[in-house]
Amino acid sequence: MSFTSLTKWGALVSLLSIASAAPSAPSQGSCRTYPGDAAWPKAADWTGLKKTVSGRLVKTVPLGAVCHDPFYDEAKCQALKDGWAMPLVHEDSSTAVMSGYWQTDACSPYTPRNQTCELGNYAPYTITATSAADIQAGVKFAQSKNLRFVVKNTGHDFLGRSVGSGSLGIWTHKMTNVQVNTNYKSSYYNGPAAKLGAGVRGADALPVLQKAGYRMVGGSCPSVGLVGGYHQGGGHSSLTSTYGMGADQALEWEVVLADGSLVTATPTKNQDLYWALSGGGGGTYGVVVSLTVRIYKDGLMGGASMLFTPEGVSNDSYWKAVEAWHANVPAMTDAGAAAGYLVSSTSFLVAPVTKPGASEAEMRRILKPVTTTLDNLKIKYQLNITQFPTYLDHYSFFLGPLPGGVYPIDRTMGGRFVPRSVLQKNNKGFVDTLRHLSETTDAFLGIVAMSSKASKAVAPNSISPKWRDASLSILAQTQWKFGEATQVNVAQMDELNNVVIPALEKVTPGAGAYGNEANFANPNWKKDYYDVNYDKLRAIKKKYDSKDFFYGPTMVGSDAWAVQSDGRLCRK
Ligand SMILES: Cc1cc2nc3c(=O)[nH]c(=O)nc-3n(C[C@H](O)[C@H](O)[C@H](O)COP(=O)(O)OP(=O)(O)OC[C@H]3O[C@@H](n4cnc5c(N)ncnc54)[C@H](O)[C@@H]3O)c2cc1C
Ligand SMILES: *[C@@H]1O[C@H](CO)[C@@H](O)[C@H](O)[C@H]1NC(C)=O
Ligand SMILES: *[C@@H]1O[C@H](CO)[C@@H](O)[C@H](O)[C@H]1NC(C)=O
Ligand SMILES: *[C@@H]1O[C@H](CO)[C@@H](O)[C@H](O)[C@H]1NC(C)=O
Numbered sequence: 001m002s003f004t005s006l007t008k009w010g011a012l013v014s015l016l017s018i019a020s021a022a023p024s025a026p027s028q029g030s031c032r033t034y035p036g037d038a039a040w041p042k043a044a045d046w047t048g049l050k051k052t053v054s055g056r057l058v059k060t061v062p063l064g065a066v067c068h069d070p071f072y073d074e075a076k077c078q079a080l081k082d083g084w085a086m087p088l089v090h091e092d093s094s095t096a097v098m099s100g101y102w103q104t105d106a107c108s109p110y111t112p113r114n115q116t117c118e119l120g121n122y123a124p125y126t127i128t129a130t131s132a133a134d135i136q137a138g139v140k141f142a143q144s145k146n147l148r149f150v151v152k153n154t155g156h157d158f159l160g161r162s163v164g165s166g167s168l169g170i171w172t173h174k175m176t177n178v179q180v181n182t183n184y185k186s187s188y189y190n191g192p193a194a195k196l197g198a199g200v201r202g203a204d205a206l207p208v209l210q211k212a213g214y215r216m217v218g219g220s221c222p223s224v225g226l227v228g229g230y231h232q233g234g235g236h237s238s239l240t241s242t243y244g245m246g247a248d249q250a251l252e253w254e255v256v257l258a259d260g261s262l263v264t265a266t267p268t269k270n271q272d273l274y275w276a277l278s279g280g281g282g283g284t285y286g287v288v289v290s291l292t293v294r295i296y297k298d299g300l301m302g303g304a305s306m307l308f309t310p311e312g313v314s315n316d317s318y319w320k321a322v323e324a325w326h327a328n329v330p331a332m333t334d335a336g337a338a339a340g341y342l343v344s345s346t347s348f349l350v351a352p353v354t355k356p357g358a359s360e361a362e363m364r365r366i367l368k369p370v371t372t373t374l375d376n377l378k379i380k381y382q383l384n385i386t387q388f389p390t391y392l393d394h395y396s397f398f399l400g401p402l403p404g405g406v407y408p409i410d411r412t413m414g415g416r417f418v419p420r421s422v423l424q425k426n427n428k429g430f431v432d433t434l435r436h437l438s439e440t441t442d443a444f445l446g447i448v449a450m451s452s453k454a455s456k457a458v459a460p461n462s463i464s465p466k467w468r469d470a471s472l473s474i475l476a477q478t479q480w481k482f483g484e485a486t487q488v489n490v491a492q493m494d495e496l497n498n499v500v501i502p503a504l505e506k507v508t509p510g511a512g513a514y515g516n517e518a519n520f521a522n523p524n525w526k527k528d529y530y531d532v533n534y535d536k537l538r539a540i541k542k543k544y545d546s547k548d549f550f551y552g553p554t555m556v557g558s559d560a561w562a563v564q565s566d567g568r569l570c571r572k
Contacts, residue, residue, distance in 0.1 A: 161552030203403030244456030302358025
């Protein structure tokens with residue numbers, strides 16, 4: 001177990017059944033320098049760094065400060081609370097992250113006004129990067145002062161990889177340049193491409209591409225960053241069954257390494273680094289400055305949404321229909337369609353099914369085995385078929401509005417793949433498990449269905465081979481109720497880790513999980529999130545980051561480090 005503890009979270013960690021105790025008396029030499037240490041940079045050092053980055057060094061004031069004395073401002077605090085469960089307020093801060101667990105109560109808008117606002121997991125200083133040179137300055141400063149280092153892009157990460165107590169932060173959110181190249185030429189790909197700055201989100205790129213007549217693979221939430229955790233962690237999309245995964249599109253990475261040098265990684269140059277960056281996990285091998293990806297000619301988008309409930313039929317009939325949906329998934333995804341849906345004991349909602357180029361008749365044909373079963377079972381359903389002239393139109397209708405998107409962030413996350421073979425050989429056993437979990441736990445089961453064939457990749461990459469076998473990735477979630485006691489929310493997360501995920505594992509032996517949509521406390525993280533690629537990724541990290549400068553929970557090599565109960569990061 002690599003994960004141990006957080007600032008001021010000693011008591012809480014004891015609630016996590018699988019968290020191990022941190023070593024109590026770390027020797028200073030094996031730890032990162034921490035605020036308060038004699039070696040912590042002096043005011044003059046920070047001033048010097050600020051000058052180097054032309055003033056773009058920000059001393060952190062946590063977002064929640066406006067809800068606490070002496071900064072309390074009632075209107076601002078209320079506005080903050082109103083937006084707290086959605087991505088945008090967090091995204092627009094140099095340090096804030098969306099996960100309630102990683103936010104902690106250090107400066108929550110929901111704690112009493114007279115509680116002192118503290119930094120908690122957040123970096124005391126962050127560079128708002130606008131160029132490779134800013135990032136290089138940050139890496140060199142952190143290295144020379146033995147500081148913990150962290151990169152934040154949008155702060156969507158569920159696993160705590162974009163926060164770090166006592167660290168120097170780099171914030172990439174302002175690097176939003178999108179450059180379309182209609183004729184990228186190389187030995188590995190010729191055709192249209194887009195060069196994306198480190199801070200580009202789906203919301204930034206899609207409109208630019210649409211205008212130029214293209215579309216691209218990106219996440220279902222327009223506010224997720226493309227170049228940070230998404231592409232580096234694999235990245236699934238409603239276009240995946242047609243074009244492949246996010247990292248499959250990677251042509252060229254520009255990256256600042258742990259020694260501060262700026263290099264390019266492509267399928268032919270620094271090939272091992274290219275392989276690792278394309279799927280081997282965000283923030284692990286270097287700080288990415290830009291990523292060039294393959295893009296596609298835009299055009300007609302076929303879509304569908306569907307809803308049915310057990311109303312008027314038996315629960316058994318309802319779950320038979322859920323079974324029919326899953327029996328149809330391999331054929332649906334082989335046809336080039338992908339789907340996102342939510343299954344519970346009271347409703348089955350799909351929104352959307354996506355297939356580039358599909359006519360209305362084709363969308364109906366793809367779903368026919370399901371609708372036939374629904375008719376036979378006398379289950380009433382809504383089925384809406386949509387046609388849009390471009391991908392952005394389709395995307396905005398189902399997943400918009402841009403830039404925030406539809407998905408709230410008050411969630412904890414656990415993940416599990418469902419291999420195609422399970423849907424083909426034990427569909428009933430699998431759906432029985434979904435039913436059991438829906439009827440007996442508080443978890444929500446979000447699911448994405450797609451097929452990501454290896455042949456779609458620009459070049460070999462480190463996306464877990466388990467993705468290639470998977471028909472589904474399950475996003476098992478519990479609500480993180482902002483304002484509720486941390487223990488209550490953690491108890492919910494414990495149910496996810498101790499009940500929901502083990503039940504899913506039982507019916508999907510060896511299937512693994514998507515490391516971006518999973519839990520930090522999974523003791524099997526190496527195998528589940530990286531599979532057979534782990535050792536090779538570890539060796540590549542050693543080559544490019546020999547002292548494990550880049551660290552975050554569940555990152556390759558993260559088990560060399562542990563966060564102490566006071567927040568300090570130390571070698572084990
Ligand atoms: C509402 C929501 C919807 C989502 N939808 C999808 C989806 O449809 N498909 C999907 O695949 N995933 C999805 N995700 C998961 C998402 O891919 C991950 O949370 C991902 O880590 C987010 O990356 P980010 O850069 O935006 O976030 P951050 O939290 O800022 O960063 C994530 C990680 O990437 C690192 N990083 C960021 N920028 C850089 C950089 N320039 N160089 C090196 N490392 C960097 C950070 O250090 C951190 O380790 C979703 C998440 C949420 C919360
Ligand atoms: C905050 O205010 C509450 C209610 O007035 C009081 O009970 C508590 O002692 C105060 N806490 C601090 C840290 O001042
Ligand atoms: C289908 O469209 C109708 C009319 O716009 C809408 O009310 C309904 O919610 C839609 N159903 C689904 C499943 O999208
Ligand atoms: C059907 O399932 C729902 C949700 O779990 C439950 O509340 C209801 O009692 C069940 N109905 C029957 C007849 O078992």
